[in-house]
Structure formats: structure tokens, C-alpha cells
Amino acid sequence: GAVVSQHPSRVICKSGTSVKIECRSLDFQATTMFWYRQFPKQSLMLMATSNEGSKATYEQGVEKDKFLINHASLTLSTLTVTSAHPEDSSFYICSARNGADNQPQHFGDGTRLSIL
Amino acid sequence: DQQVKQNSPSLSVQEGRISILNCDYTNSMFDYFLWYKKYPAEGPTFLISISSIKDKNEDGRFTVFLNKSAKHLSLHIVPSQPGDSAVYFCAASVPSGTYKYIFGTGTRLKVLA
Numbered sequence: 001g002a003v004v005s006q007h008p009s010r011v012i013c014k015s016g017t018s019v020k021i022e023c024r025s026l027d028f029q030a031t032t033m034f035w036y037r038q039f040p041k042q043s044l045m046l047m048a049t050s051n052e053g054s055k056a057t058y059e060q061g062v063e064k065d066k067f068l069i070n071h072a073s074l075t076l077s078t079l080t081v082t083s084a085h086p087e088d089s090s091f092y093i094c095s096a097r098n099g100a101d102n103q104p105q106h107f108g109d110g111t112r113l114s115i116l
Numbered sequence: 117d118q119q120v121k122q123n124s125p126s127l128s129v130q131e132g133r134i135s136i137l138n139c140d141y142t143n144s145m146f147d148y149f150l151w152y153k154k155y156p157a158e159g160p161t162f163l164i165s166i167s168s169i170k171d172k173n174e175d176g177r178f179t180v181f182l183n184k185s186a187k188h189l190s191l192h193i194v195p196s197q198p199g200d201s202a203v204y205f206c207a208a209s210v211p212s213g214t215y216k217y218i219f220g221t222g223t224r225l226k227v228l229a
Contacts, residue, residue: 006159009157034214034217049214049216102215105217110157
């Protein structure tokens with residue numbers, strides 16, 4: 001149980017394009033999902049917390065107009081990188097928590113975004 | 117300011133021996149710690165966790181030790197197997213709001229056959 005699916009796994013697109021990444025909890029409902037970004041050989045950095053039915057909570061330094069998050073249902077959160085530029089190229093990973101706050105987060109397999 | 121640190125970027129261990137991965141933290145308010153394992157091009161997989169009210173938690177070959185006074189935790193894998201070769205991240209949970217995680221930078225474990 002506790003499977004999180006992330007799609008697409010890889011995106012290559014031109015500068016200025018907007019890219020949408022989906023994160024789904026397949027066998028559980030998640031009121032809270034999390035979006036992370038990982039640079040090579042670095043830690044997973046939390047970008048924002050996605051709350052079902054309400055606005056996302058962004059970490060300091062993350063542009064909310066650049067990284068749009070929508071959590072329209074208990075099983076789906078989306079991250080849209082708007083007008084992407086080469087510096088947005090990175091590995092983006094989502095996670096979801098199944099149940100109470102002391103339950104571990106379960107992660108998707110990530111999306112490798114490359115902006116040309 | 118890196119609140120969760122894994123000072124060893126890599127570790128090599130012979131198959132069958134013990135692997136010890138270390139993690140240090142600075143915030144005494146952290147109350148829940150986790151270890152995740154990550155293969156290339158995949159998301160992290162949850163391994164084991166420990167609450168701050170405990171000093172040890174064991175699950176099969178994996179044991180996590182917590183030393184609150186030293187703000188240090190470690191993951192022991194015994195016996196180590198080639199399939200354990202991966203990057204291991206420790207994470208600490210912030211005990212408020214959405215209980216978000218702060219991750220260390222990871223340690224790449226290579227288990228030699």
C-alpha cells in the first residue's frame with residue numbers, strides 16, 4: 001500500500017514553456033502532499049506543502065507565481081512550472097502522507113525537467 | 117543553515133559486514149526522524165523511523181539509534197547486502213503545522229560483493 005505515482009518521469013522542452021507535473025496517491029487519500037526539488041548531489045529541498053481544497057504553503061524563497069500548485073482532490077496534486085527557463089531544470093519529487101502526521105511520507109519517482 | 121547533516125558523502129562496505137550511516141541535527145525541537153533509501157531515477161523509499169521518546173528502533177536488518185543529547189542518529193544495516201547499495205537520506209520532522217521534513221544531503225552506500 002501507500003503508492004504514489006508521479007507523471008511524467010521526464011520532460012524536455014524549450015525555454016518559455018509551462019510544464020505540468022502530476023502527483024497521485026493511488027491507494028490512499030492524502031489531504032497533504034509535498035513538492036520537493038533536488039539538485040545534483042544535494043538534499044531534497046521542500047518547495048511547498050499542498051493542501052487539499054486550500055492554497056499551498058510555500059517555503060521561503062520559492063516563487064508562488066512561478067511554481068503553481070493545485071490540490072483539487074484527495075488523490076491528486078499538480079505542480080506547474082510556468083514560463084520555464086534553463087535554471088528551472090532540476091529533479092522534482094512529490095510525496096504524500098497516508099494518515100496521521102506521524103506517518104511517513106511516501107514519494108513518487110520524480111520528474112526530471114530539462115529546459116533547453 | 118543545514119539543520120540536518122550527513123557528513124559522509126559515501127561509504128563502502130563488504131557484503132555481510134555492518135554498514136553504519138550517520139546523521140547529525142541542530143534543532144532540538146525535532147521529534148521524529150526517518151531514514152529513506154533512494155535508487156537512481158526513483159523516489160526515496162521509506163526504511164525506518166524513530167520517535168524522540170525512544171533511543172532505538174529495529175526492523176529486520178535495519179536498526180536506527182537516536183542520541184538526543186548528542187543530536188545524533190545512526191542507521192545500522194547488518195548484514196549488508198549488494199542490493200543495499202543506494203543513497204540513504206536521513207530526515208527530521210518539524211513538530212508543528214504540516215510536520216514537514218528536513219532532509220540531510222545523503223550518503224551513498226556501496227556494498228561490495
